[in-house]
Amino acid sequence: MKINFVKTGRWVGATALTAVIALAAGQDEAQVKNEKILNTSCTTCHDLRKIQTKALDAEGWAKIVNSMIEMGAKVEKADIPMFVSYLEDNYGPLPEGNGKEIVLNKCTVCHDLKRVRQHFATPEDWADTLNAMQNEGLMISDDELITVLRYLARNFRQ
Ligand code: HEC
Ligand code: HEC
Numbered sequence: 001m002k003i004n005f006v007k008t009g010r011w012v013g014a015t016a017l018t019a020v021i022a023l024a025a026g027q028d029e030a031q032v033k034n035e036k037i038l039n040t041s042c043t044t045c046h047d048l049r050k051i052q053t054k055a056l057d058a059e060g061w062a063k064i065v066n067s068m069i070e071m072g073a074k075v076e077k078a079d080i081p082m083f084v085s086y087l088e089d090n091y092g093p094l095p096e097g098n099g100k101e102i103v104l105n106k107c108t109v110c111h112d113l114k115r116v117r118q119h120f121a122t123p124e125d126w127a128d129t130l131n132a133m134q135n136e137g138l139m140i141s142d143d144e145l146i147t148v149l150r151y152l153a154r155n156f157r158q
Contacts, residue, residue: 099151
């Protein structure tokens with residue numbers, strides 16, 4: 001988009017604002033469409049746990065989506081790139097290491113992985129967050145708790 005700076009400041013402002021609103025509306029539309037694909041096309045053969053317990057980059061998700069389509073999943077060809085980047089955004093990769101499996105299995109029960117991947121904190125704050133999760137109902141052994149704390153504090157450090 002090209003903004004004509006010869007016009008008044010107000011005109012430029014209004015145009016930029018309109019563009020922002022249009023962009024946000026477009027994103028909402030894509031979000032709705034992606035969620036619809038996920039909740040209809042991807043739940044006819046298995047539940048969402050298979051997806052929630054995977055953490056992959058775009059390439060990994062593209063492979064999965066293509067193999068699901070081969071098995072019979074109904075996704076429009078034109079929607080694949082958009083859907084793959086949605087999957088990457090919400091179920092994106094986790095660093096390798098001891099603790100990854102615990103995060104995948106235990107931390108995706110109440111909310112998606114995005115919640116965890118977007119959170120960067122000091123080791124002390126991670127310990128507080130994990131205690132808060134236990135209060136919410138997270139079931140985890142003491143050993144697992146220590147492993148997962150180390151993993152998070154190392155990989156998602158503020
Ligand atoms: C026609 C049935 C069917 C549909 C529809 C389907 N799946 Fe699957 N999916 C399967 C089967 C069967 C497996 C188990 C076999 C396997 O792991 O390769 C599987 C496994 C998976 C796995 C685990 C793969 C792995 O390597 O551990 C993921 C992730 C997955 N599906 C994602 C999706 C997504 C995303 C969609 C929607 C685009 C989808 N599935 C739609 C049949 C389907
Ligand atoms: C029993 C349900 C449950 C489980 C299991 C769970 N959480 Fe949560 N989590 C919540 C709830 C509910 C919130 C929202 C709390 C709030 O917003 O006050 C939350 C929020 C969070 C947040 C955001 C906190 C913030 O301050 O913004 C992070 C990070 C988080 N969880 C990490 C984890 C990790 C890591 C695990 C696995 C070890 C986990 N959660 C497992 C229920 C759970």
